[in-house]
Amino acid sequence: MKINQAIKAESIVEEKIFTVSEFLDFLNRILRPRRVVVKGEVGEKMNNYPDYNFFNLLDKDGSILKCFAWKEVIEKLGIGLESGMEIRVVGHPEIRKNKGEFRFQVERIELIGEGILKKQFEILKKKLASEGYFKEEIKKSIPKFSQKIGLITSKYGKGAKKDFLTHLGKFGFRIFLYDVRVEGVLALSEIIEAINYFNQNFPKIDVLVLTRGGGSWESLQPFNSEEMVKAIFSSKIP
Structure with a gap:
């Protein structure tokens, strides 16, 4: 071709x-x-x-x-x-x-x-705090008994998915996995897309879990972005 x-x-x-x-x-x-x-x-x-x-x-x-x-x-x-x-x-x-x-x-x-x-992170944190994104009174409460969980992570990761499911235990939870990259240039857009997908298609899910393993400041950059904070803030699902 x-x-x-x-x-x-x-x-x-x-x-x-x-x-x-x-x-x-x-x-x-x-x-x-x-x-x-x-x-x-x-x-x-x-x-x-x-x-x-x-x-x-x-x-x-x-x-x-x-x-x-x-x-x-x-x-x-x-x-x-x-x-x-x-x-x-x-x-x-x-x-x-x-x-x-x-x-x-x-x-x-x-x-x-x-x-x-680190300098960028501190400046952004102060900016978002001044705009009210971290106020306790507007934080969404997590249901005491969450049965339906939207899991946003990489299915190919080295332990994040496995660790979460292991600690969760076998108590009849329904897990809906949305596979995303958790580092690199495409991670941010894919994670935001996942948050929006659950809100639009599974609004009755009890809670969303976004997880990944540890890493350097550079690899965690998508999680420390203004777009990520605003996407989580806008989610109707806690």
């Missing part, structure tokens, strides 16, 4: 004479669907505007990737981007038609390094 597609694309290029605009559109149709993850160091040159930011991502060999991110993408970090920070960016490449420049459209940014992650 891939070979045929490549031949088809090649034949189109050979037969057609493009205008500049058509050719850049052609390239963007190829580039934009390719969602990738790139890691590097934030460069010194950053252009910050009210609604978006431009910055360079650098590699040790001097390679430079020009990046573009909307303001809300930066704000989700909890702290501002600074020169020298090590980060991972998730997004897609594209060509800016009005400039003729290759750039990377950033959809999400992840920090690398325990020190900066």
